[in-house]
Amino acid sequence: MRIIVLVKDVPDTYGDRKLDPETGLADRVAGDHVIDEIDERALEVALAYADGAPDTEVIVLSMAPEPASASLRKALSMGASAAVHIVDDELVGADLGLTAEALAAAARRAEADLIVAGNVSTDGSGGVIPAMVAELLGVPHLTALSAVQIRADGVSGTRATESGTADVSAGLPAVVSVTEALPEARFPNFKGIMAAKKKPFETVSLADLGVTALDPATPRAIMIAVAERPPRVSGVKLTDDGEAGARIAEYLVTNRLA
DSSP, rough: OOEEEEEOOHHHHHHHHEEEETTTTTTSSOOEEEHHHHHHHHHHHHHHHHHHHHOOOEEEEEOOGGGGHHHHHHHHHHTTTTTEEEOOOOTTTTHHHHHHHHHHHHHHHHTTEEEEEEESSOOOOOOOHHHHHHHHHHEEEEHHHEEEEESSSEEEEEETTTTEEEEEEEEEEEEEEOOOTHHHHHHOOHHHHHHHHTTTTTEOOOHHHHHHOOOOOOOOOOOOOOOOOOOOOOOOOOSSSSHHHHHHHHHHHHHOOO
């Protein structure tokens, strides 16, 4: 079986995240970058299955600027068999549609039996890429799973709903996305780090995938405005002199919070 895991290189949650006011895009140079934690959990799902199925190939796939290769190398050291890195200047500022098209083309090119991804990234929080990739590939998708069981001929899992849980399943090929309810990923060990240096690492462009980005004059999505988040200010402190309750109620009403 060939399993592709979609991994995203994102700004470290514990670091600063900046938006470029000129372009409206995330500043990918500022701060440290890591593999999105939810994607590490997705990788763990694939690796855990591969541990019991030696003929399984786990390929990590990412669409990101060149420096993100460090995150893919880490995924290889964790146990992935190979990595595919989509790098192209035409992908700068790509919207969800173009992103999904590029990832789907790479997955199709690799002839994946199963695609595993996190349900939502910590930077963009789009939460639709797995479903969009499945739509483009014409395969079933099982999204937001809190438990996953992979078989040689299919995949099943559990999804939380408003009224309880739902058991879902599909034959292969398929796409699944997982939530933070899945186990945390394993840590790379020294053997894995050394082995990662010899594992296949392929860098591809949009031309290699047969994908064409639209002309900037006719974008797929339009950004209307962008502004930096205002600095945080200190709140109002109240000393209870017998009128604090009334003042809190007045504040809530004035700010339409009550």
